[in-house]
Amino acid sequence: MDGTGGGRRQRPQGTALVEARGITKLFGSFKANDDINLSIRPGEIHALLGENGAGKSTLVKILYGSLQPSEGEILWKGQKVGIPSPSAARRLGIGMVFQHFSLFDALTVTENIALALPDRKSRSALAREIEKVSAEFGLPLNPNSVIVDLSVGERQRVEIVRCLLQNPELLIMDEPTSVLTPQEADDLFLTLDKLTARGCAVLYISHRLEEVKQICHHATILRHGKVVAECDPQKESAAKLASLMVGAEIHALSSEVPVPENTRTRLSIRSLSLPEPHPFAVALHDISLDVRAGEIVGIAGIAGNGQGEFFDAVSGEQLAATATAINIDGKPAGRLGVTARRRLGAAFVPEERIGHGAVPRLRLSDNVLLTRHSTGDQLMRVGVIDFEGTRTLAERVSRSFDVRKASSDPEAGSLSGGNLQKFMVGREIDRQPGVLVVSQPTWGVDAGAAAVIRQALIDLARSGSAVLVISQDLDEIFEISDRVAVMSRGYLSEALPAKSVTREAIGLMMAGLGEGRRSNGEELAHAHHS
Amino acid sequence: MTMLEGILLTIVTAATPLLFAALGELVAERAGVLNLGVEGMMAVGAVCGFAACNMTGMPLMGALAGIAAGMLAAGLFGVVALFFVANQNATGVALTLFGLGLSALIGDAFVGIPGVAVPRVNIPYLSDLPVVGRLVFGEDPFVYVAIALAIGVWWFLFKTRAGLILRSVGDNHNSAHALGFSVFRTRFLAVLFGGACAGLGGAYLSLVYTPQWTQAMTAGRGWIALALVVFASWLPGRLVIGALLFGAVSILQLHAQAIGVGIPSQFLSMLPYIVTIVALVLISRNRALLSVNTPACLGRPFVPDV
Known part of the structure; x- marks a missing residue:
């Protein structure tokens, strides 16, 4: 499993390649980023940790130019820069591999990559270059494949090769291993090591603490849009990192009752x-x-x-x-x-x-009815809905699964993803x-x-x-x-x-x-x- | 001129306006915009083309006026459906109704006036060859423009960088935006091109095909063009075949009526539409081909984040 070549990883010395100072981003009155400072050195793999909604994606979008900060400034090699668009970011030398790939399914590998490159060389010359770079970094690819036919791991390779062809000095990776098998992830780590050996910096967004501990030199942890800690992830325990992300100790799962044997x-x-x-x-x-x-x-x-x-x-x-x-x-x-x-x-x-x-x-009470209308809950009487019953049931599910909502019976779409998920699982478990x-x-x-x-x-x-x-x-x-x-x-x-x-x-x-x-x-x- | 030669010539003339309109719509749809206003854009193209030709005596001016009118109408669609992000289906249907009404209003003064004859190409010796002479070397200039346009659209879409960007916008507008391409600009230009082609197709009807102006002379050809784009799986080469098929059936049913085949003429008039629908259904069964060529973002509005 050791894709890193073993040994302790030292954070490289040197001045910052990119530095974010006092970045604040407002969406209405909501502070997605609140006075964030971040400094990335050349040749390091810098982890950006945080839960969903901690503000990781917002910060990364600002660095990549797809969002503009409400306050704060970005320094590139010590110079203050504005990054008005992704193409401006690419011109600076910032590449990004998205979590949900930004590939075009109906186009070939070469066409996808050609779209991201500013120069207009011929497609056949580009295809040769793709083969060369993919071989060099251990990312095998057929330039003529249509994206739709590729596996998720191969699609990620396309994204990475697309970035590498632009000789980036900073590569941003958003949850790169969430779609990979453990073996594919190890291959990816080897590729990242080849990159950092050449002085390229990697900003690595993940919530998988084990792999962050395995490959990253330095970590910045976000919670509720703020930087709560900076640390060397190899020195901290996974539990410590997790509690920093969540802000509280997560109690371990218990399944003390053993699995009954020979049941039906x-x-x-x-x-x-x-x-x-x-x-x-x-x-x-x-x-x-x-x-x-x-x-x-x-x-x-x-x-x-x-x-x-x-x-x-x-x-x-x-x-x-x-x-x-x-x-x-x-x-x-x-x-x-x-x-x-x-x-x-x-x-x-x-x-x-x-x-x-x-x-x-x-509303939640109506959503309850959608799966519970004929399961013996008496929510329907001769085709008429018992609204009192559905509301009671929705309230019971919300209480036992700690579903946080703004009003007593809101529309399902107004709940955050996690709360809606708790509600949906709760709706079924409530039936036993x-x-x-x-x-x-x-x-x-x-x-x-x-x-x-x-x-x-x-x-x-x-x-x-x-x-x-x-x-x-x-x-x-x-x-x-x-x-x-x-x-x-x-x-x-x-x-x-x-x-x-x-x-x-x-x-x-x-x-x-x-x-x-x-x-x-x-x-x-x-x-x-x- | 033999009977066969005559039939073949008229098939080409019946197919040409469809080919123009459908090529324009194909480009717009490849960029992800479903413009149901083709019929309306053809109608304003037809009346403006006829009016300009009538006033200047020059068919070329008529063609240019048709193109300009189609682009104006398409620009209206673009502003409403792309800039204000109104529902594309509703906007397109509204454009059709608007175009038909407006064309009737403008065309009121031109009803019953005979058109200016558009000369056919005449190459010495070649145009006089039997059968193929007139068919290949003696068509009206628009036919050659249409064929060149089909080749040009294919070359543009699949061989140029701009065409690649256009297809990428139609396939995944979020990714295209993330790469820094302007989804709005690409789509607006594609819609304008669609309008220009539909306008030219309409002008062809009133300048060459009929040639005169009558109200509602587009007779549903805009809708057929829309169907042809799907029938052709968004591929220009297939579009040429589809347009010729529709042209062939609509001409042959006319001849069948003339001969008197004992089928009520109303049924024969339905034939081109039925053939097109059947062809559509058959082609839709090849899901693999369709799903690679169908623009994935077709008809979906695009609003960038913040």
């Missing part, structure tokens, strides 16, 4: 196969999985490997070919719709909050469902809310429900799952006990080596060596 299977998936519904979707191949009462099964995998299609098939948004492909508490449900599956005791929390899990323009299927339970949620949600999932399982969690966050998978399976290109590996499987093995399976379904440690090792 509550969710059973048998040879589920589905063709892809459209060309950019993934077909599901012969998926079988049992989830027993009392346990949490986690499904890991990189985005876009069939998790969305799998969730749709299990929830009933997409019907299976046979009724027995999906069984809820022993009853065949493969040909039943979502509501019928809910009546069998199942509950579903989709990945997409707005539009899929909740209707933003409806026999089977809960949840996709990305803590996506874009801050650490405090994530802890609440994860604890609730564990408690639900220990009370006798079967819980299936689909997540791209490996830390989350290992934190809460009793067994782990990996989804790759529409295949699901065997579910292995979480305690006996290593992150490396999961990483290899995520990269596609678990596709025979029969993979075990031995075969993985074999596949790795061959």
